[in-house]
Amino acid sequence: KNQVEQSPQSLIILEGKNCTLQCNYTVSPFSNLRWYKQDTGRGPVSLTIMTFSENTKSNGRYTATLDADTKQSSLHITASQLSDSASYICVVSAQVSGYALNFGKGTSLLVTP
Amino acid sequence: DTGVSQDPRHKITKRGQNVTFRCDPISEHNRLYWYRQTLGQGPEFLTYFQNEAQLEKSRLLSDRFSAERPKGSFSTLEIQRTEQGDSAMYLCASSLETGSNTGELFFGEGSRLTVL
Numbered sequence: 001k002n003q004v005e006q007s008p009q010s011l012i013i014l015e016g017k018n019c020t021l022q023c024n025y026t027v028s029p030f031s032n033l034r035w036y037k038q039d040t041g042r043g044p045v046s047l048t049i050m051t052f053s054e055n056t057k058s059n060g061r062y063t064a065t066l067d068a069d070t071k072q073s074s075l076h077i078t079a080s081q082l083s084d085s086a087s088y089i090c091v092v093s094a095q096v097s098g099y100a101l102n103f104g105k106g107t108s109l110l111v112t113p
Numbered sequence: 114d115t116g117v118s119q120d121p122r123h124k125i126t127k128r129g130q131n132v133t134f135r136c137d138p139i140s141e142h143n144r145l146y147w148y149r150q151t152l153g154q155g156p157e158f159l160t161y162f163q164n165e166a167q168l169e170k171s172r173l174l175s176d177r178f179s180a181e182r183p184k185g186s187f188s189t190l191e192i193q194r195t196e197q198g199d200s201a202m203y204l205c206a207s208s209l210e211t212g213s214n215t216g217e218l219f220f221g222e223g224s225r226l227t228v229l
Contacts, residue, residue, distance in 0.1 A: 034217075043117070043204055043220030044156070089155050091218075099169045101218075103155040 002027040004092050004104035012110045017080055021107045023073040023090035031095040035064050035075050038087045038106070047075070047088075080111045117221035119205050125227045126195055134190045134224040138207030145188050146218070147180055148204040156204055162188060163210065195228045202226075 007022045023033070032051045036044035048057045048064040050073070057064050061078045077084055090104040118137040126132050138145045143164050148156035159178065160170045165185035173179070177195075182188040192199055202223045208216040 036220075041202075041223075041225070043206075043222045044218075045220070046217055049217060099158065099161055101158065103158070105153070105155045108153070 002092070002094060002102045004090055004102045006088075006090050006104040006107050008107060009105070010108040010110070012112060013080055015080060015082055015111050015113050019077050019080060019109065021075045021077075021088050021090075021109070023075070023092075023104055025071050025073075025090075025092045025102070027071075027092040027094050027102050029095040030068060030071075031093040031100065033064075033066055033073050034091040034093070035062070035073075036089040036091060038089060040086070044089055077109075082111050082113065085109060085111045117205055117207050117219050119203075119221035119224050121224055122222060123225050123227075125229065127229050128195060128197060130195055131191065131193045132195055132226060133192075134203050134205075134226075135187060136190070136205030136207075136221060137187045138205070139209075139219055140186075142207035142209045142219070143185075144208045144210050144216070145182055146206045146208075147188070147190050148206065149174070150202045150204055150223070159190070192226075195226075197228045200226055200228045 004025045013019050034049045035047040038044040050057050050066045052068050063076045066073045087106040087108050089106040092102045094100045120135045146161040147159040150156045160180050162182040177193045180190045202225050204223045206218040206220045208218050
């Protein structure tokens with residue numbers, strides 16, 4: 001069964017600090033992995049999309065890594081800001097016909113002053 | 114085009130009433146998805162369309178849920194005889210499919226349903 005597991009479930013950090021969120025998956029055959037940011041009460045917004053051949057991808061202070069061999073991804077946030085407080089969702093797409101997306105439950109991040 | 118639009122943003126209804134949500138996708142996108150999201154959970158897939166064809170509906174939560182995309186443009190999600198357990202955020206997303214891979218999803222802001 002295709003699964004996407006995210007950890008930690010929630011995280012509290014001080015403004016200015018760095019943090020790393022984890023995503024482990026069992027989706028096969030693998031197509032791509034996406035990270036989304038979802039502010040409370042809003043729809044998710046895409047941060048990065050990575051294919052099998054991409055190990056690292058950055059979007060401003062967000063850097064995603066992918067290890068397709070171990071089926072792990074991480075999202076690193078540098079110099080956190082209060083506006084980074086949100087839920088971060090990992091989505092893994094399978095290389096199949098039909099509906100192919102597998103969502104994690106998300107990591108809830110709170111950045112405090 | 115300003116992105117995916119959903120209407121209404123908030124809906125409060127009494128148990129047993131029918132509700133309908135509308136989604137206007139990004140105009141050039143050919144795929145449209147509906148998701149349900151409850152507090153602290155990731156989006157739960159309900160159904161999706163490729164143009165006007167509904168390609169997957171087995172994951173609609175019950176026969177009280179139905180979706181349409183009559184002309185391959187906007188879509189509606191209807192919940193009949195609402196129950197308190199239907200209270201959730203209903204998200205719509207769209208994407209442009211040009212091959213075998215699912216393209217980037219663009220989400221709307223969601224329609225929050227409260228069933229009293």
